[in-house]
Amino acid sequence: MPNRPWHPWTNSPPWPPRWRAWARSPSERYGPGCAGRGGRVLAALSALAALLLVAPGLVPNTPGRLGSLLESLLPWLGLAVVPLLALALLRRSALAAAAVVLPVVAWAYAFGGLLLPAADPGPRDLVVVQHNVSDVNADPAGTARTLAAQGADLIALEELVPEALPAYETELAARYPFHEVRGTVGIWSRHPLTGTRTVDIKPESVPEPWSRGLRTVARTPLGEVAVYVAHLPSFRLGAGGLGTARRDESARLLGRALDAETTGPVIVLGDLNATVDDRGIGPLTSRLNVPERGFAFSFPASFPLARIDQVMAREATVGRVRSLPETGSDHLPVTARVTLD
Template sequence: MWRRGQLVAGAAVLVTVLLVRPALIPNRVGRLGSLLETFLPWLGLALPVLLLLALLRRSAAAGVTVTVAALVWTALFLPSGADGGGGLTVVQHNVDDANPDPAATARTLADSGADLIGLEELLPERLADYQAVLGADRPYRAVEGSVGLWSRYPLTDVRPVDLKPRGLAADWRRALRATLHTGEGETAVYVVHLPSVRLGPSGYGTDRRDESARLLATALAAEPLPRVILLGDLNGTLDDRGLAPLTGLLGEGGRREFSWPRTFPLARIDHVLTRDATVTAGWTLPPTPSDHLPVAARIDLARLG
């Protein structure tokens, strides 16, 4: 029993190692490491197959190693506890610049009851559609380029954040920063949309996104307010090493349900991140006509993350 199934056991050990240390796969060739990290939870699909093979081989060694791999996957990707209540409710959504029904999208977001709503891929000609719905209960608004923020609470010191990678047009504006004023004091709120990534013959193209992430990390490191909320389509998961400059400064709590693509979500690329505050709950909202799912979270501004 212990000698049989060594190949199956070896495959289970490999899955476990990749789950724990995906950085062992280098990024030098085609950004394969980032590609693996983007879809890391899907390594779990190998486990039922390996378990079946272990049973067919009647291999104790394979059974033990597959069980260990399953425990590691569970610890990494299943929610660890119940979501908390109370605090500020926020929504993050890439509304899709090809969205055929902005008004319906806005109603879905407004029905969430969120205090803060951050949007990306806003078109100037569609701004009035979102304002008509979101502005009814959220009188404070900030818009810079293709990103926007609606709030129940006052916003001041609104300004663009320059995340433009080299080689893009000067009118590329996809980030803003504002100061949010609540009973808990001042909070810096960022709404960002990092460049898209592409999978092609040369590999996983993340250069521009990674450059933008480094620029954003520089801005966050220089942010004078200790408390920060970031709402954004980062075009990557938090496991992706290309976003390491951000994850070293901000954290994400609550459930991390996949947000893209809408019809069959494969990855969580839309995020609510905080500094000196705690995300106590997270969930996705019903689908809109966008190609992303809206992501919602509850934030305790008085509790350090």
């Protein structure tokens, strides 16, 4: 028999003999009708992936906070297209191959806007930097220099420990003469700060002293801006799923504080230990604008999978958010341009 060029829908692939039996069409292996069933299964999986991308809230949060787990990694669900398309080609199913378009379109609908170009800088913009500097950072001075080089108006830091605080104060003093620290969170500013106070976001189940929230007012050339810095409790992934109860409670407390805020605009900076898609921080995302452009995955720094370091605002627009070079922390810093309304 003469050699024929391989076509995925008509010919058997020129693979080694031990693979050929597996690579035959389902109808050849199992009889008529099996190919159609396999194609329908793959098409159904494609439709399911598309549905979860646009409506992850359909996945319940009990048991194990499965909904929050899905939402934490939601952009990566788009990678399901790769195995779905590969299986469709191997099974030579036109239906399954066509159905792969569904999750592609759904991903573009959900996240495509984040890839669009950012708006040009405007006269009512403030540049902010957010960074969890890590309580075991071996080079706080170097971290501070990296952050100062961004020329931001505001720098928010979390996991500030007493032994490292002097290094941040020294390195940031020249460019940021105004700063406030409450517990393990702090804010450095090029503009005067006033009315600084602790924001109580401590969950009831935490027995030890715990201060991870502050509120201040920055007197910028564009007017007064209320600034919140927060570090919500971390979650753990275990046999029972995600442990997010403390984080979610802390988010509710911060949401109530924002409801009582009378100064506007408001900027919220912090390690929220959640992505903006995670329903657990709904008390914040329902009250605040989130970044319009950019993914800026920030954690873990060695292989960033999610942005849990956030910049949000009220009566202001958060433009493109982007991650900055790695420091001595397990988080990447993020920076964003905030346009006041």
